[in-house]
Each structure stands twice: as C-alpha cells, then as structure tokens.
Amino acid sequence: MKITRFLMRTQHAGWITLFVKTPIKPSCFHAALLRPPIPRICIGQEARWIHCGSTVYKDKPDNSDLSKLFENETKAKSLVTHDDLFERTAKDAKNKASFNRVVDVFNKQDIRRRGHVEFIYAALQKMPEFGVERDLAVYNKLLDVFPKEVFVPRNFIQRMFNHYPRQQECAVQVLEQMENYGIVPNVETKVLLVQIFGEKGHPVRKYQRLMYWLPKFKHINPFPVPFELTQDPIDLARFSLTRIANDLDAKITVYQYPSTDVTETGEEVTQPHIVGIQGPEQISLLAKHNPNRPVFVEGPFPLWLRKTCVQYYLLRADLVPPEERVQDEPDPELVGPNQCLFYPWQIDLDLSRDMGDDFSYDVEDVEEGPVYAMCMAGQGDQATLARWICGLQETNPILGRIPTVFRLESGSRELQTAADVQHDSGQNSQSGSEQEHIIEEEQLHSQRMKQ
Amino acid sequence: MAVSRVTLQTPAGVCGLFRRQLLQPSLSHPTILSTRSIYGEYKRPGQPPDKRWPWEKIRFDFSKGVEGIQKHFGLLKDEFVGRLRGPEGRPLLDHMLEQTLVQWEFRGPESLDQWVVSSDKEIGGQSEAYLKLGKNNTTCMLYGTLCSVPPRDGETRYSGYCTLRSKQTLLSFDRKRHFDWSTFNTLYIRFRGDGRPWMINISAEMYFSHNKNDIYSYFLYTRGGPYWQEVKIPFSKFFLSSRGRIQDDQHCLWLDKVCWTNSSAKSHSRKEYHFENIANLRM
Numbered sequence: 001m002k003i004t005r006f007l008m009r010t011q012h013a014g015w016i017t018l019f020v021k022t023p024i025k026p027s028c029f030h031a032a033l034l035r036p037p038i039p040r041i042c043i044g045q046e047a048r049w050i051h052c053g054s055t056v057y058k059d060k061p062d063n064s065d066l067s068k069l070f071e072n073e074t075k076a077k078s079l080v081t082h083d084d085l086f087e088r089t090a091k092d093a094k095n096k097a098s099f100n101r102v103v104d105v106f107n108k109q110d111i112r113r114r115g116h117v118e119f120i121y122a123a124l125q126k127m128p129e130f131g132v133e134r135d136l137a138v139y140n141k142l143l144d145v146f147p148k149e150v151f152v153p154r155n156f157i158q159r160m161f162n163h164y165p166r167q168q169e170c171a172v173q174v175l176e177q178m179e180n181y182g183i184v185p186n187v188e189t190k191v192l193l194v195q196i197f198g199e200k201g202h203p204v205r206k207y208q209r210l211m212y213w214l215p216k217f218k219h220i221n222p223f224p225v226p227f228e229l230t231q232d233p234i235d236l237a238r239f240s241l242t243r244i245a246n247d248l249d250a251k252i253t254v255y256q257y258p259s260t261d262v263t264e265t266g267e268e269v270t271q272p273h274i275v276g277i278q279g280p281e282q283i284s285l286l287a288k289h290n291p292n293r294p295v296f297v298e299g300p301f302p303l304w305l306r307k308t309c310v311q312y313y314l315l316r317a318d319l320v321p322p323e324e325r326v327q328d329e330p331d332p333e334l335v336g337p338n339q340c341l342f343y344p345w346q347i348d349l350d351l352s353r354d355m356g357d358d359f360s361y362d363v364e365d366v367e368e369g370p371v372y373a374m375c376m377a378g379q380g381d382q383a384t385l386a387r388w389i390c391g392l393q394e395t396n397p398i399l400g401r402i403p404t405v406f407r408l409e410s411g412s413r414e415l416q417t418a419a420d421v422q423h424d425s426g427q428n429s430q431s432g433s434e435q436e437h438i439i440e441e442e443q444l445h446s447q448r449m450k451q
Numbered sequence: 452m453a454v455s456r457v458t459l460q461t462p463a464g465v466c467g468l469f470r471r472q473l474l475q476p477s478l479s480h481p482t483i484l485s486t487r488s489i490y491g492e493y494k495r496p497g498q499p500p501d502k503r504w505p506w507e508k509i510r511f512d513f514s515k516g517v518e519g520i521q522k523h524f525g526l527l528k529d530e531f532v533g534r535l536r537g538p539e540g541r542p543l544l545d546h547m548l549e550q551t552l553v554q555w556e557f558r559g560p561e562s563l564d565q566w567v568v569s570s571d572k573e574i575g576g577q578s579e580a581y582l583k584l585g586k587n588n589t590t591c592m593l594y595g596t597l598c599s600v601p602p603r604d605g606e607t608r609y610s611g612y613c614t615l616r617s618k619q620t621l622l623s624f625d626r627k628r629h630f631d632w633s634t635f636n637t638l639y640i641r642f643r644g645d646g647r648p649w650m651i652n653i654s655a656e657m658y659f660s661h662n663k664n665d666i667y668s669y670f671l672y673t674r675g676g677p678y679w680q681e682v683k684i685p686f687s688k689f690f691l692s693s694r695g696r697i698q699d700d701q702h703c704l705w706l707d708k709v710c711w712t713n714s715s716a717k718s719h720s721r722k723e724y725h726f727e728n729i730a731n732l733r734m
Contacts, residue, residue: 180609213697221648221672243646244676303675304646314677368586371677 082106082115082122090129096138099123099130103141116145117170124177133181134227136189142174143192152198159200171196171203175210184214225305233258237275237376240303240310244374250279255391258378272378274388278395286372286396289317294403295372297389300380313385313408315373315392372396382406526623539631552635555617557591560584565620568593570613575602580613590643597716616713629656629708638684638712644673649716653689656708664694667704671714 255274299313533540571578577598599611667689
C-alpha cells in the first residue's frame, strides 16, 4: 500500500532516494515542521520532504496535523480560482502595493505553495490592470512564489526528461511577458531562476536568450518614444512636431494656448491649443511660391506614439508642373570661369554613379509638392486652422496673397460653414462656399483673398 | 493548461509536440508519424486538420490543362532564350557592373498584383488590411485597422498583425523563382509611415524541410509625418527566426535563393494605420 502510493504520487526518479530514506525517526519530522516557513538553504532531505508530497507525512501518525488536513480538505470543496484573490484586493486600489500584498497573502497561507502555477498565471494576467507590468521588482517577487530547490533536477535522467514541465513552462511564461514589455531582467532574476530550476532548465535558457537579445534591440529605434508621454497637449504637440519635422533648425511656435473663457452671456468658450512648426527651408520655399497657385491645408493625419494617436495638419502646395518651374540662377562667382577651383560650388561629375547603374528609374519621378508648415491643434475645424494661418502670416507675409484651400477630412465631426468663420484681422469678401461632401476627400473651397 | 502552438517551438518543446501526436493515434484518419506531420502543410489555428487521403486531393480539368501547357511551354522557351543573353535574361555586363537593382516599384495597378496583403483575419482575428495605389500612381498604400483581441480558438494567445508580402514568382511549370541577390549587400526602402514600428522579413529557400519556416527579420521604425523616409538595411543585420522564435544558432542570410520579402506590423490595441511604400526596394 505504502509502495503503490509512493509510485502513484511521485512522478520523477527522486522516489528512489525517498524510499531509501523512509525509515527515519519521527522526531526529525517535528523538528522540520517547526522550522521557519521558507527554508531557502537546502538542509538535505528534510527540507525536501516538506515540499514534496504528503505521502510520507501521512504515514506517520500525528493526530493534530491529520485533523488539520481533514479540515482543509472539507473546506476546499468549492472551486475557488486565484482571480478572486485579486478581485477582493482590488476593491480598494489597484496599484503595486495591493498587488504585492496579494502575493504576500498567497505566500503566507501555505508553506507548500499549493496551486502556485495557477496563481502565477492569474497574476500575470492581472498585472496590466494593476499597472505593474513594467516593474521588474514585481516580476522578481512573482518568481519568488515558486518553492526553491524542489524543481532542481538532481541527476542526468531528470535533466533529460524535462523535470517539472508545468512549472518550467510557467516560469518561461513569466519571462515571456517580461520580453513582451521589453523589460530586461537583472541578476536577482537569474539567482532566483537558478535556485528554483537549476542552471540547465528552460527558464534559465530563456533568461540567457533575453539577456542576449533584449539589450541589442532596446536602443535601435532611431526615433524613440518615451514610455510615459506628457499629458499636457502643448508638450505632446512639441514632441511630436519635432519628431516629424525632420529638421533640427525648425522652430516651434505656440499660436494659441488652451483656455476656457466665460462670455457675458454665461456660455463657455473653449479655445483649443495651436502649436505650429516651420523650418527655415520651408520659409524660403514659401517665399518663392507663386501667388497664383493655392496652398492647401490638409489633415488630419494620424501619428502614433506607442499607444496614443495625435493628429497633425499640413500646409502644402501641389507639385509645380515642370514647364512652370523656375530655375534658380547660380551666382556667377561660384560657377563659371571665375570660380574657385579648390572649393567648387558645383561639380558636374556624379561620383556615385557607375557604368552599370540603372538610369531608367528615377526617384525624382515620385516627387510630391512641398510642405510649408505643420501644426497640431486641439480642434480640427476651419476656424482654428485659420487662426494658425494668421499666425503663420507673421513670418511669411506672402501668405496674405496666396489663396488657401482647406482640405479637411471631417470624419465624425461636422465641418463648419464658411459663414461662421471669423477672421481676426477682419478681412473682407469671403465668397460663399458650397460644401461638397465627398466621401473620400472633402474639399471646402473657400477662396479668401487676404491682404 | 492549454499550451499554445507558439510556446512549443523551443528545441525541447518540439519534441514535446511530437510526443503528443504519438500518444493520440487515430485509425480512421491517416496519420503520418514522422517529422512531416509537424513540418507538413500549414494548419491554420482553429481550423480542423485536412484529413483527406492523398488521392482525394487531385482534380482533373481539360481546358485548364491545355491553357496550362501553352503558358508553361511559352515560359520555358523564354527561359532558354534568356539564358543565351545572360544570367536571368539580362546582359552579362549589366549583371556584373550594376550597383543597384530596382526590385519592386509601384508604377500602376498591375504592380499591386505582385503583393499579397494579409492580416489577422485569416486566423480569426479582427484586423483589416487593404492595399491601394497612392496619389499619382507612384506609391502604394497599405492601410486598415489592427485589433489585438486574439481569436477564440484556444490556441492563439497574441494577435493583431498585418503584412504586405511579395508574391512567389513562378517559372515555367510552376517552379518557384528565386531572386539572386548575391551581388548586393543592402536593402534600400523608401517609405512613409505613421510613427509605428514595422518589421521587414526576408525568406530564403533552404534545402531541408526543417528550415521551411526560417525568416530573417529586422525592424523598420517609421517616424511619421509627411516626409519620406529612406532606410538602408545591410543584409548582415537580419537575424534568423523560425515560426516567430529567434533561433539560438544565428547565421547570415544567403542571398542566392531569396523567396519573398514582407513587411509586417503588430499592435497592442485597436488601431488604425497606414504605411505608404514608395517606389522601390533597391539593393
């Protein structure tokens, strides 16, 4: 009876040593029970028996402990999932402290850590809710839930046969969640994994892979986005506009700060923020723009920064057809017979070309019209963008003579009619516009001649 | 605990999968107890396996057969004639002296036929992906929505992706045509995205069936904004992964038999995206 129970309960080759060691005095058991709950240092076979199945323990008649066992068995008739622990604690606050508290409660309630695999899986699922998915200390604490030195294989047969596969899989899942969030484990993780699973198990191999690949991939983004983006819309606009401007000389101007005014009638009038960016190249391009051709205000275009989507608007013009392009006349001092030969302005030789290159294809064929400025605004309606154009006019006076066409995709918002548009500079004649609602691209043709 | 397909690809895990199949033999359906069952036809997660006998998979059609003969013999003749001109049908001097090769360019609606768009939807997810030509017919635009809710088939844990993959070009008699990029060392892409990171994958034809799912990948970070972005990725930077898992044993990409290239993106939540790819991929 004893032997069959041994064979049924134990799944690994450790039973050989256990069987050999069975005839031992009961006093050792009591001493083992009185030991502190989490023996980290392996003191031979006694520590093993505490964690390893209750077969041997049951065979030693000890009335008080048996009764406790029976009590527990009768109590645990209903199926209680580990999620409930989290739900109960989450009623007050979902933060790192309450998460740690739940893990501590689990650790203390059972020295054998029964059901730790399910608990860890439930904890991994609950981490995003508690906001601790990026916290390495919490992951280490979760790995601490595993009982130590129980799952370490002790001979080559155990090492061959995937010792304690469920627990190894669970630890690999913890590390995989760390990998998904891009968290690099530290030496404490390694020490924990080696203590729990030994040096050649799957978790330690996964840790080694993480330590090889994650540092390589952590910093290869040439346009990094911080994990915690500012909530302030103006700072966010500044960050995203510098990112998309592709020009270090570009200057950001805040044309309007967000404010809420209460008018005389008691209505609240909110002014959205307007932040624009324009570089010196764009200023010079706009100065050379032909006033007979219109400029377009296009938008909104989405920009994703991790999980936030911001929208920006462009001021651009269409491509000038090749026949109307004006070639810049080069300065005769820089090019021509009087040029300095040591520092020539232009060299006719294209040194990167080679005989075998394919000249039929030219990237220049895909040119698009120039972009003169970009902005981000709280609201995407024509009034706000008109305010932006006015602001731009201060640095680019030519905008006063160029007709502006608004090509806004309203999406779910309604386009404001031209009659509602108020100009700060108090301009005249706004020709009435008929709004044509085309599904693909909504063009609001309001020809406004500014002076 | 339902162990998903993804986690079982660790070297020891593959043995686990093999053991699992051995333990469940079924006499009513044909089971092939060999590595072919693991690396055989791709079984879409959530779909029942294709358990037809091999002779049930053949279909006969006469008219299609005649068309096929004409098409394939025509291609075969072109290949022979092309060989006389030079490697891959191009003059030898061109092949030897060129520095760049424009592999893909978008110059009209027929260029979209060279690409296959796919997304989460094929495994039961909710992402959408569409491909269209951009303005002036000179660029292509990949757009849609990404949704990372995994399909409820019990196997998939992570979801939410979209890909744009180049179609497998075929020679005569439906043989695969490989690209020979051995004279080049960099991949050059000109694109415009919306700030989201993408991944470029290249697959080369390998000899053994174990390497069927080997993909070489690298990241493509978009800046967002209206300006085009040009990126040159040396082929030596691509790292090897198989079925989504980075392999321990890395070696460089062999360029003489490249099958396809693709770019893919994944998201953590429901998102819209667009990715405009201009013009070309040069080397």
